[in-house]
Amino acid sequence: MKKAAKDDFEHIFQKSYISHKSGKFFEAEKGYRKILEMKPEWGAPMSALGILYLDQNRPEKAKPLFEKAAGLTPPDLSACYQLGRLKQMENDHQGAIPLYQQMLEQQPEAGLIWNNLGVAYRETGKPDDAMESFRASVRFAPEMAEAWNNLGVTLDEQGQVEQALNAYQKAIEIQPDYVSPHLNIGIMLQKLERFKEAETHYRKVLESQPQNEIAQFMLQSICGGDTPPDAAPVAHVRSIFNQCAQNFESILVEKLEYKTPELLFHMVRPYLTENMEILDLGCGTGLGAVLYQPFAKSLTGVDISEKMLEKAAEKKLYSCLEVFDILQAWVFPVKFDLIYSSDVFVYFGDLEQIIKSAAASLAPGGKLAFSVEKLKDNLKSYELYPSGRYAHSQKYIQTCLNRHGFKPLALDSTDIRKQSGAPVKGFLIVAEK
Template identity: 30%
Template sequence: MDSKHHAAGSAAARRAALLQDGFGHLAHGDPVAAAAVLEQAAALPPVPGDDDDAACLADACAGWGEALALAGDPAGAAAAYRRAITIEESAGGRARWAWRLAHAEALAAAGDGVAEAAFRALAAERPDSAPARLGLGAVLAAAGQTAAALDEVREAAFLAPGDPAVTAVLAGVLVDAGDALAAVELVEPARRRFGDDPALLVPLGRAWAALQEPDKARAALAAALEADPADARGAAAVLAALDGGDEGLNPAYVRALFDRYADRFDADLVTKLAYTGPALLHDALLRSAGAAGRAARWERALDLGCGTGLMAVPLRPAVGMLAGVDLAPRMVDKARARRLYDMLSVGDVVEAMEAQPGSWDLLTAADVLVYLGDLHPVMAAAARALRSGGWFAATVERRGGDGFALGPARRYAHADSHIRAAAGAAGLAVRLLEPCSSRQERRQPVPGTVFVVERV
């Protein structure tokens, strides 16, 4: 065998090995590792004239798409599935139905307007396909075409009677159509049969809210959060709307959300969101200290919203006494297990600052102020809590223009002008304020701001 054929054979063998490894990760419930391996398989150049390798490449792309969808990257999944479909169709004939359906579902999850056309084509090809009719109904509902959506989802329910996924979507469309009572009558029997499935509980909560039954709505939505701490279906947003809409996030639900999320918090932040908030804050403090000609050392520090204690890791060597406070008891338990804090407490961050006026040389808040709107009360409390010359350092999500706003992920974004105004009103001098990104969503950096202010 000449060197060219040997290289081609090696590439095909390498792709096949990676494909097997990647699907092994998928089988073991690790889509992040699977995506990394299958991306390598998809990146290897195709072997000309080798039909088996072409099929292997298409499988690798489809598997990569599946892994990305499971890992929370629907746009990446759609692109990977599109490539698998193109490869298979280039060999003649129609690509696999399952791949085309998964491609349409990924487009819909990514909010791509092409999803409607993709589902319409699938539904036209197979009018008896419940997933195709359900997908079409869901994208029509998202586009505000409630009547058309209701027709499609009802057809899906006829084709797949008792399917909880179909029931959940139909219930949501019924609420949108103004028939919340029908939604309750649909979901309650399904809930008794399938248990506390968040897909059913969120539309049930919305239905009870529409029927002016807030206690029943809260119970259903709290159960949804219990079953799905990551809140993929937006239960927390409906709960917040029940308790004042955009006026603020109810502390009780912030506490409940993070308590349920405690066991997965660190892993999700690092692997899925590429979280770097503590490192960004520590670097900002070091640079601010250098610019001020002072040592990066603090006698007493309070970590606000300490969570599981990630901020304590870089901060501990630079602090004499380190305390932490967080709303969620289970998060505090995780922080206590790190054995880096001298004192930990459960409570509200503003109340914790006000409890010990003039006591702290440093206050930190990594990814905490995103759950607070107006920063004037926070800055005022920080000014009272700090000793003269003390610093308050934090990260926020960045807003263009002025003021602050609650985004679709139920996290506040703050404009630089709002931070400066709140600090100035409290008598705090801005020592550093610059753009950053402490986390990603859908593999894209979320615009943020890091700041350091001083009590002068």
């Protein structure tokens, strides 16, 4: 290419770029397209045009441009970055990984890319690779608060408590009003029963986001109040279980001696027959599924956490698995003979809607089996504890069941798990429609 022609292309590109940044999208698009007509394999205007379409909220037009520019030899790194981000927004984290790896071959000290790669690894169930990526990110971009927060989350998931707290604190030092690490550190401190410190962080969240449901809920679980909320926020419950899905069974079974699925099954066992339509409500990783599956014509599992469902799918025990918000309308293709639910109702105070939905989804004579934490005060219906979970009174449970046409078959008071080394008392209930 002659120098004059190259200079002309550069001039048009710079002029188009200035128009783009000034919001003159029509002029910018015209300029980028003019260049690509004359020089169709130049990645820079191709990528710039894609970014222009993103700025206009037209990702469907941007994506093919990024794909083409990222596939050039050498690839356009801006296009690789934008395509990686688009894929992650579409929840295609696996597809983003090779794009970021390609970038890091050329820019091995790009902290932002290491951070994005870490998120992709975390979302695809590769915690060790995620940890390595986030550590690289904070090494190359030590003032990047988001990377420190992500490192904290990964350390938290792997049970490295003090290191996680330090990472969250570093994110806050860099960006004092950064909501996410304040919330994360508050939840972690609350688990450690350092309630006053946790309260400070929740209040910092509410200074920036007064309507933050999770901070409001967790603060109320510590400080109490005359009227507890009806349920934990959906986003909070989803976040808890998405984060712990990878290590859920080892933590719950080995460390907390969690036996509720087995205990509940033994109570239900006398009422089980062959070829039952069964719903595992809040199935998690499917801890109880192996017990019920031999009696099932079909076994449906539902949960609010996508990550938990991925782990449940690995067991290959369910006929159907789906993301499900328990408080929304229940729409299933069959009426169930049994609905069972272990350690799920503890995230809801008011159980009226859940029990009403269960009644509507059961066949005549169908059974409902579930667990709750035990509230000793029978004058109250339910109470929100500093654990962020609810406890219910026996009187309230019986009233709810009676109101929605259930006849109690069995009720047992037992230890349902351990918390801070002490047993947590609960009720196991089986009722018939």
